[in-house]
Amino acid sequence: MENSKSGYLPIGTGVTLSREDCPKTPEERERMNRVPYASAVGAIMYTMTCTRPDVAYALGVASRYQANPGEEHWKVVKTILKYLRRTKDQFLIYGESELKLKGYTDASFASDKDDSKSISGYVFTLNGGAVSWKSSKQATVADSTTEAEYIAASEVAKEAVWMKKFISELGVVPSIEEPIPLLCDNNGAIAQAKEPRSHQKSKHVLRRYHLIREIIERGDVKIEKVDGKENAADPFTKALGITQFDKHKWEVGMKYMTDWL
Structure with a gap:
């Protein structure tokens, strides 16, 4: 994520996640099993709870799918991380x-x-x-x-x-x-x-x-x-x-x- 282009919002307008975005094939599940979804959500959760109320909604949406995340869910988590990187100097x-x-x-x-x-x-x-x-x-x-x-x-x-x-x-x-x-x-x-x-x-x-x-x-x-x-x-x-x-x-x-x- 260090070289990612920083985002300006923690979640884009019009983004709606659902269980329909969860993996549907064994190949998709295997690919998502290699993604550090839960650990990324946990790290953002700690940051949000302590000092970053601005990511509360986006994190709440993404955290609902920790049991079986899909590519669209992971995109939202990455967007939050990009946003936090861009705004790391905000307090x-x-x-x-x-x-x-x-x-x-x-x-x-x-x-x-x-x-x-x-x-x-x-x-x-x-x-x-x-x-x-x-x-x-x-x-x-x-x-x-x-x-x-x-x-x-x-x-x-x-x-x-x-x-x-x-x-x-x-x-x-x-x-x-x-x-x-x-x-x-x-x-x-x-x-x-x-x-x-x-x-x-x-x-x-x-x-x-x-x-x-x-x-x-x-x-x-x-x-x-x-x-x-x-x-x-x-x-x-x-x-x-x-x-x-x-x-x-x-x-x-x-x-x-x-x-x-």
């Missing part, structure tokens, strides 16, 4: 905004080609940089965009409660005693989260996802509207073009050191 930089925790949540409805499940994504920022992030496939099939967004927000709200408790015990962020803003770009999901009881249209949603209502009611979180183009969790749910991708990277603190100086 998470803190100190450019106030010391307040803020969360963003988003979902991409029915975007998994294999089972039509949605992708959830979130990112929390503090003092100008990301401090917690995740891109993951939802456990259940949502039947609408609103439901997918509501499920995503519910999972993020639980993470917000944990972060609030952890940061509060550190005693270094006075504003943590205030409700944590959770920014969502779906009006329907926001309305459901603020609703004290279930209506007919949401009764089929698993009970555990309604915990967000209790979390909001007791003042741990306040869910607010954000424009879709300003939602920093967007790149955790889908592949974006370079302009939007770079914009959101900047918003979560991923910058070149020279940009900060």
Whole structure:
């Protein structure tokens, strides 16, 4: 990979992987068995978890096929590695905004080609940089965009409660005693989260996802509207073009050191 031409995105727009891309012949399987797919994914996973939220979505897509990867899956892994090589001088930089925790949540409805499940994504920022992030496939099939967004927000709200408790015990962020803003770009999901009881249209949603209502009611979180183009969790749910991708990277603190100086 050292001599590879560096990429500008960790995954291209329009790239969709599925089990259809898995090897179909003994020759293909033998060839892919010689590819260090799992070790490459593991190395990227370590990097992503520690300091590189910008590859979370691409890695989440590629990691689903570790048991039986195909050529198309391997191309995505190589694209991530090329991107990391090109951006090796980028860092998470803190100190450019106030010391307040803020969360963003988003979902991409029915975007998994294999089972039509949605992708959830979130990112929390503090003092100008990301401090917690995740891109993951939802456990259940949502039947609408609103439901997918509501499920995503519910999972993020639980993470917000944990972060609030952890940061509060550190005693270094006075504003943590205030409700944590959770920014969502779906009006329907926001309305459901603020609703004290279930209506007919949401009764089929698993009970555990309604915990967000209790979390909001007791003042741990306040869910607010954000424009879709300003939602920093967007790149955790889908592949974006370079302009939007770079914009959101900047918003979560991923910058070149020279940009900060």
